[in-house]
Amino acid sequence: MQLTQQLLHEREDYIYDVIVIGGGSGGLSAGVYLQRYLLNSLIIDKGKARSFWIQALHNYLGLPSDTPGRELLKQGKAHYLSIGGDLLNGYVEAVADEGTVFSVRTKVGRNQSIYHTFQAKYIIAASGIIDHLPQLENMQNVYNFAGYNLHVCLLCDGYEMQNQQVGVFCASQSSLEVVSPLSWFTPHITLFTNGQFKVLSEQKQAFSKQGIPVIETPIRKFLGVQHQMTGVELTDDTVIQLDSGLIAMGAHRHAEYLQGLDLECKNENLITDSSMRTSHARIFAVGDLKVGMNQVIVAASDGAIAATQIWRDIRSREGSRPKS
Amino acid sequence: MQLTQQLLHEREDYIYDVIVIGGGSGGLSAGVYLQRYLLNSLIIDKGKARSFWIQALHNYLGLPSDTPGRELLKQGKAHYLSIGGDLLNGYVEAVADEGTVFSVRTKVGRNQSIYHTFQAKYIIAASGIIDHLPQLENMQNVYNFAGYNLHVCLLCDGYEMQNQQVGVFCASQSSLEVVSPLSWFTPHITLFTNGQFKVLSEQKQAFSKQGIPVIETPIRKFLGVQHQMTGVELTDDTVIQLDSGLIAMGAHRHAEYLQGLDLECKNENLITDSSMRTSHARIFAVGDLKVGMNQVIVAASDGAIAATQIWRDIRSREGSRPKS
The missing domain is CATH 3.50.50.60 (FAD/NAD(P)-binding domain)
Structure with missing residues (x-):
């Protein structure tokens, strides 16, 4: 569901399987796959996906070539929410590895902000870049x-x-x-x-x-x-x-929250394996943050691949059935 | 344009930049990108894309989750044709490496078939699999x-x-x-x-x-x-x-035409690098034929990546402007 400041208490002491940082095409695609694997996920989106600014997606297979990026995002968010995903408009300030879970310190609301720390077993960094x-x-x-x-x-x-x-x-x-x-x-x-x-x-x-x-x-x-x-x-x-x-003019990476986690990079882009796993076994990266082509369709595919690998990880560790 | 038996003579002695074998999501996405890089491409499709049989694409970001696979393919074909791509319904029997170009022997028409050999500098193998x-x-x-x-x-x-x-x-x-x-x-x-x-x-x-x-x-x-x-x-x-x-029950790979080209495989799947290049520098593979996840969105991304790498190859070799 769409979380709000008022609803945050419903997620006290909750441990998500995955927190996805960023609600662009990579994060939303990951979210759709995660929910369809019956995992519990939260997407934290600060609302500045690069594709939001694209007035016409000329090269995304399946969409008419005059489709605005914001339409893709709107459709993806509705899809994700319809299958039980949690979505929060907020800004992730820091991610800390607590051993088996991550704590994700998040600022909610621009004015009269409150702070909330979420917990998750896995992180997908999908917060992308923004052009100078x-x-x-x-x-x-x-x-x-x-x-x-x-x-x-x-x-x-x-x-x-x-x-x-x-x-x-x-x-x-x-x-x-x-x-x-x-x-x-x-x-x-x-x-x-x-x-x-x-x-x-x-x-x-x-x-x-x-x-x-x-x-x-x-x-x-x-x-x-x-x-x-x-x-x-x-x-x-x-x-x-x-x-x-x-x-x-180059671009700015939205990944300050990863500082201190010491992930391997190449020219400021996160290095991943073919399953989108970074040098930390429980942190994945998709889309423009990682090494590779900055394209909407690629980010969407990255999200699908990361989500599937996380499902495989969790399944092989936790056995054959989710708890709920 | 949509090529027919009657129109094949218009492509006599024509050398395509790229022939894409297979008109599923991987091939069509490659085709859209290739045309948008001002390259000349031909997609040869035998009309049995695996996604054609999917009655509802539940996990393709941007499309409503009841979208039939055939709608994606229809949209992709129209998009590709609208930007000048050539599309032929036909069956590729053999691909031979002639040094700087490939010859692609193709059977057109099920009844009263004719045979035509096309030429291209690059091949994208996008012919996928079909389930037993x-x-x-x-x-x-x-x-x-x-x-x-x-x-x-x-x-x-x-x-x-x-x-x-x-x-x-x-x-x-x-x-x-x-x-x-x-x-x-x-x-x-x-x-x-x-x-x-x-x-x-x-x-x-x-x-x-x-x-x-x-x-x-x-x-x-x-x-x-x-x-x-x-x-x-x-x-x-x-x-x-x-x-x-x-x-x-497993699946059958549609890639008999690659026999004799000695491409590296793993468990019958083509091995590619991160740009979708096979062990042959001018043959790329996308979608279900290659090592990786068999998902429509992944194939679409593969196609974008392969097309972009081929454009970079051609651009670095042929200079800064296409001839036309």
Whole structure:
């Protein structure tokens, strides 16, 4: 059921089989599988799944290609609740390994917050990432277009940018690596540093030979109407027309709660085996937090695989029948 | 486009980037991703995807839990065709590695068949498996219930069999391994050998202690109405009432066309790396053919991953722009 501050006392001294941290596609898919294996699960979601911002899921098999990410999440939550899963809107502050169970310290409510510590035998870390966005004076101006034609994922939306005039919004030297795969889709690329870093002059020359301008003047605002970005206005009043944009500024991992558990990582991504198990036998990771492709369908599959392995673990340890 | 016998001449001397063998969830998801990476792909489908027989996909994130497998396939095919993919109903007889391309010998049409050899740089083997079914005199009697409450997948449908009287239909000693995971969901299990093999007497005693009868008399027919199986009638006229059934008779792999390519396998399943690449650098495998969980959502994810790796391969070799 949907837990609320008022209902938390119903779960006093309760030990979940699994607490899933994150209610995006990976966490919800895991939850559906766990409940269908007759396990008790709680999904704690802080409500910022990356797919929530996707205005059209163009590549998720089975859904019409104009399906918004939030529709997938809504459907998944309803499905999960319909088979008895517990769902809580909250923010996990810390996970501690107490030996046979984990304690999961959670903040509930933004205002007049209360704190509650849940217990579970297994953890699935499904809290994903969130993209860095250009920091403009008026952030609403960025939100107006991000997820529409101001894209954050080249794999997802390269197709949409075919032969378009594309502005690439970079945060550092490493952001520039996106130019090569993007140029598979379009030759019309303009790079924007927003004044945040200097592009090396030999690199600028190389881009210039490819016909790719590098704009280092800070951005004042995105231009456009009705969520369709049409260009950029710089702080020196220059206006640059664009058909679409690609934000390539890296991302922030939502996994502070795992600090202290010493899980093995590669480039900040959690390393898992083929069953999504991390270097801790009872912590699994799915979706964008782990090594692998950041795609909604992959996260959903990861969740199914992690849930199945946890069921197998519990079944082999606890015998052939659940208690209830 | 949908290719037909009449349209095959339009693809003379054409070299596809990728031929996908199999139009189930793995193949279709691969196809959608490939087309969105501006690659040229052909899916050859013989029309027997395992998911076609699933009457309700209970665990595919984003789809209502009563969605028939065939709806997912229909949606996926329409999506793939809408972004320019080629789709052919045909049967791949052989794949030969000609050095830089593969030739794919295909039979088109069941009656008055013609043969056509296609060429591609990459192959995605997505042709899956098909479950062995109890061989009764009247097979239509089996088809009437299979995929409804005569299940073939414990992971998918254990939940549906909760506390039910379940008949398990076995083909050999190894089929009996399903009893342990099934008993997680229900203690009311009856085993049927259909007279096909003898259960060892000590094993029979062990089952007897668990309250699990072993029926070795051959089955005459399934009983039931409207796709709902209600029991079994044996050849000695005995009738056994059941709420549902689980067919655990193993499966047949649709991959004869790979013979001679010497791909590495484990227990008949193709071994792949994390990008779905087999031991041949230009042959990928997705879904039930490979090592891993046989689940629709996993196959769909596999397809996305394989397609992305092939795009990366081609991009790094062919430079930054497709020819067209």
